Amino acid sequence: MDVETIRARLSSLPINEIQYLPETYSTNDDALAWAQAGAPEGVIVIADKQLKGRGRLGRTWVTQPGVSLAFSIILRPTIDETEKLSLFSPLGALAVALALEEFGLSPEIKWPNDVLVSRKKVSGILAETAWLGRHIQGVVLGIGINVASGSIPEANRLLFPATCVEEELGKPVDRLSLLEAVLRHLFAWRNQVCSGIFIEQWRKRLAFKGEKVLVRTPEGELSGVLYDIDQNGALVLSLGGNQFQTILAGDVQLRPCSVED
Numbered sequence: 001m002d003v004e005t006i007r008a009r010l011s012s013l014p015i016n017e018i019q020y021l022p023e024t025y026s027t028n029d030d031a032l033a034w035a036q037a038g039a040p041e042g043v044i045v046i047a048d049k050q051l052k053g054r055g056r057l058g059r060t061w062v063t064q065p066g067v068s069l070a071f072s073i074i075l076r077p078t079i080d081e082t083e084k085l086s087l088f089s090p091l092g093a094l095a096v097a098l099a100l101e102e103f104g105l106s107p108e109i110k111w112p113n114d115v116l117v118s119r120k121k122v123s124g125i126l127a128e129t130a131w132l133g134r135h136i137q138g139v140v141l142g143i144g145i146n147v148a149s150g151s152i153p154e155a156n157r158l159l160f161p162a163t164c165v166e167e168e169l170g171k172p173v174d175r176l177s178l179l180e181a182v183l184r185h186l187f188a189w190r191n192q193v194c195s196g197i198f199i200e201q202w203r204k205r206l207a208f209k210g211e212k213v214l215v216r217t218p219e220g221e222l223s224g225v226l227y228d229i230d231q232n233g234a235l236v237l238s239l240g241g242n243q244f245q246t247i248l249a250g251d252v253q254l255r256p257c258s259v260e261d
């Protein structure tokens with residue numbers, strides 16, 4: 001990859017600026033610093049290798065050179081959208097899912113924002129807010145995708161089984177074509193992130209619907225049947241006996257009971 005080739009391949013998209021780094025600590029950190037310095041919507045940081053790729057809750061995200069995709073995009077929410085910031089990471093998940101569908105796969109979205117293929121994690125998304133005092137400067141949407149086989153971390157580093165696009169598809173995939181498809185879908189849905197039709201698209205791809213799951217929230221663990229997501233993107237769990245629990249977007253781990261056991 002080099003920045004001129006990337007620019008040429010993404011030239012039809014409404015991208016403001018692209019920074020390509022052969023190696024960095026975390027593209028989210030780079031993009032957050034850029035957002036705090038006032039960068040506009042549509043600025044993108046792409047890296048071939050991350051030395052300190054981040055997941056949620058201080059977890060690690062592994063990005064290997066030549067075989068992974070790791071990038072972060074700066075978005076500038078409108079005032080109305082700042083009320084619903086938790087919908088930005090599912091926006092990333094939907095964009096990845098739609099791109100993978102274009103490549104012939106059948107992805108699912110594990111609430112709130114992991115993309116699975118064959119029930120294994122192929123992509124993780126981390127949305128973070130850039131603050132300037134009390135003012136939101138932007139949202140940084142970081143997306144990591146396992147493209148070729150060397151991108152899958154060793155099993156002992158994983159909380160959940162993982163896979164990569166090429167292994168699922170059974171043929172080589174051009175990383176820049178996949179990047180272009182994800183960004184194209186991201187821009188296409190970006191202005192509808194607070195709409196019912198966005199939730200509907202997300203809901204269609206919801207993993208583990210009707211299955212027994214274990215959800216870890218900051219308040220403790222809950223098990224129940226994954227019923228749905230509501231119009232705000234919150235998870236609705238059926239606890240049995242007509243009892244439902246709504247879990248707001250947040251620091252939650254969700255896994256099928258069979259994986260946890």
Ligand code: BT5
Nearest residue numbers: 026028053054055056059061062124125142144158159162
């Ligand atoms: C995520 O967190 O899945 C969010 C990952 C976001 C990564 C992107 S890459 C570009 C941008 N820059 C960053 O620094 N981050 C973003 P979470 O749901 O907390 O999952 C983290 C867990 O996924 C780890 O604890 C591992 O178990 C597992 N994991 C790590 N690397 C993986 C990989 N390459 N494939 C599948 N699972 C992985």
